[in-house]
Amino acid sequence: xxxxxxxxxxxxxxxxxxxxxxxxxxxxxxxxxxxxxxxxxxxxxxxxxxxxxxxxxxxxxxxxxxxxxxxxxxxxxxxxxxxxxxxxxxxxxxxxxxxxxxxxxxxxxxxxxxxxxxxxxxxxxxxxxxxxxxxxxxxxxxxxxxxxxxxxxxxxxxxxxxxxxxxxxxxxxxxxxxxxxxxxxxxxxxxxxxxxxxxxxxxxxxxxxxxxxxxxxxxxxxxxxxxxxxxxxxxxxxxxxxxxxxxxxxxxxxxxxxxxxxxxxxxxxxxxxxxxxxxxxxxxxxxxxxxxxxxxxxxxxxxxxxxxxxxxxxxxxxxxxxxxxxxxxxxxxxxxxxxxxxxxxxxxxxxxxxxxxxxxxxxxxxxxxxxxxxxxxxxxxxxxxxxxxxxxxxxxxxxxxxxxxxxxxxxxxxxxxxxxxxxxxxxxx
Ligand code: PLP
Numbered sequence: 332x333x334x335x336x337x338x339x340x341x342x343x344x345x346x347x348x349x350x351x352x353x354x355x356x357x358x359x360x361x362x363x364x365x366x367x368x369x370x371x372x373x374x375x376x377x378x379x380x381x382x383x384x385x386x387x388x389x390x391x392x393x394x395x396x397x398x399x400x401x402x403x404x405x406x407x408x409x410x411x412x413x414x415x416x417x418x419x420x421x422x423x424x425x426x427x428x429x430x431x432x433x434x435x436x437x438x439x440x441x442x443x444x445x446x447x448x449x450x451x452x453x454x455x456x457x458x459x460x461x462x463x464x465x466x467x468x469x470x471x472x473x474x475x476x477x478x479x480x481x482x483x484x485x486x487x488x489x490x491x492x493x494x495x496x497x498x499x500x501x502x503x504x505x506x507x508x509x510x511x512x513x514x515x516x517x518x519x520x521x522x523x524x525x526x527x528x529x530x531x532x533x534x535x536x537x538x539x540x541x542x543x544x545x546x547x548x549x550x551x552x553x554x555x556x557x558x559x560x561x562x563x564x565x566x567x568x569x570x571x572x573x574x575x576x577x578x579x580x581x582x583x584x585x586x587x588x589x590x591x592x593x594x595x596x597x598x599x600x601x602x603x604x605x606x607x608x609x610x611x612x613x614x615x616x617x618x619x620x621x622x623x624x625x626x627x628x629x630x631x632x633x634x635x636x637x638x639x640x641x642x643x644x645x646x647x648x649x650x651x652x653x654x655x656x657x658x659x660x661x662x663x664x665x666x667x668x669x670x671x672x673x674x675x676x677x678x679x680x681x682x683x684x685x686x687x688x689x690x691x692x693x694x695x696x697x698x699x700x701x702x703x704x705x706x707x708x709x710x711x712x713x714x715x716x717x718x719x720x721x722x723x724x725x726x727x728x729x730x731x732x733x734x735x736x737x738x739x740x741x742x743x744x745x746x747x748x749x750x751x752x753x754x755x756x757x758x759x760x
Pocket of ligand 1: 367428429430431432434457458460513514515540541542543566576577
């Protein structure tokens with residue numbers, strides 16, 4: 332296995348050991364372009380796989396409902412201290428099991444059932460927890476949704492950016508108690524300042540969902556929402572490159588309510604092994620090398636976007652400022668859906684996810700879009716040149732999607748590229 336962390340995963344369960352080995356093979360011989368994924372460091376993996384999984388610790392440091400907490404209290408305090416320092420926040424809660432839990436906990440903390448929330452619509456780039464009818468959030472709170480400006484063919488002003496006139500009009504009309512900024516499929520920077528201005532105008536609170544861009548913010552490659560937002564939620568496993576999980580930072584005045592909403596409001600015992608891994612990730616993200624990493628993520632995404640455009644894909648919102656590129660496949664091939672593109676690329680060893688694009692005529696299951704991201708393969712050491720090669724490989728696979736031999740050839744080329752970029756070769760102990 333070479334420099335693989337796989338040795339640590341050999342279990343006495345042959346079936347699971349074999350499946351772990353199979354996914355190591357998948358992760359290292361195919362290209363990982365899912366914008367919400369990354370390669371966590373060996374130290375993060377070690378903490379997440381540690382004996383702290385054995386400990387029950389309902390409550391918070393110094394206020395637990397079980398005995399024997401002196402170690403996990405220190406772990407959780409360390410994670411909270413590192414997180415507040417990383418983002419310059421007043422208060423941190425590191426217990427949310429995932430980003431969705433973090434968002435629901437904030438709604439529960441700051442709102443009553445039936446209150447109005449203004450957030451980005453799912454098909455415009457928002458997340459399920461921003462009020463999709465498929466999410467439990469829409470059953471408890473009333474959502475009003477803003478979107479992006481219309482697409483334009485003017486390259487200097489391509490449109491499909493957050494429509495602040497729309498946000499303001501809807502805020503004035505519906506007087507939401509909470510405005511949510513942040514997105515799951517949006518490739519431009521999100522400036523929290525205009526959201527704050529609108530929130531103040533209507534007396535609303537402001538939550539910034541930084542699930543995708545938390546790592547970029549930590550590394551200084553995306554403006555921080557912390558000075559503007561009452562609360563910032565995020566996931567720890569995307570650009571932040573930690574374990575799978577969520578976290579919340581907030582102003583001191585909301586701290587007590589947020590903590591009570593996470594536990595006992597939403598969750599039982601915290602995952603202290605994951606909290607230890609979050610602490611490791613927060614420390615890693617505070618190092619100067621992490622800023623170099625996030626700068627490279629953005630440079631790679633920009634090069635990737637340019638190369639994809641030259642292959643004939645239309646870039647939603649005209650390009651990218653972050654780690655993500657959202658492609659409208661219809662200009663490349665009017666017949667090609669996101670679902671088919673994702674499946675073809677999977678066969679060619681290129682892992683992506685289909686995604687709706689603004690005003691998508693196709694259903695969320697089929698879609699006209701594809702979302703790709705640069706965070707994971709930047710961790711593996713790829714640079715602009717490799718992302719340009721990947722754009723060409725994607726185009727080749729999609730053009731020859733009915734030719735199985737051509738797809739095998741692309742897969743072999745992908746494997747040859749991946750062989751030069753072991754994601755675990757770049758981490759130091
Ligand atoms: N918020 C946004 C903007 C997201 O993109 C995501 C995940 O994709 C979430 C929340 C939810 O995170 P999780 O999948 O950890 O629940």
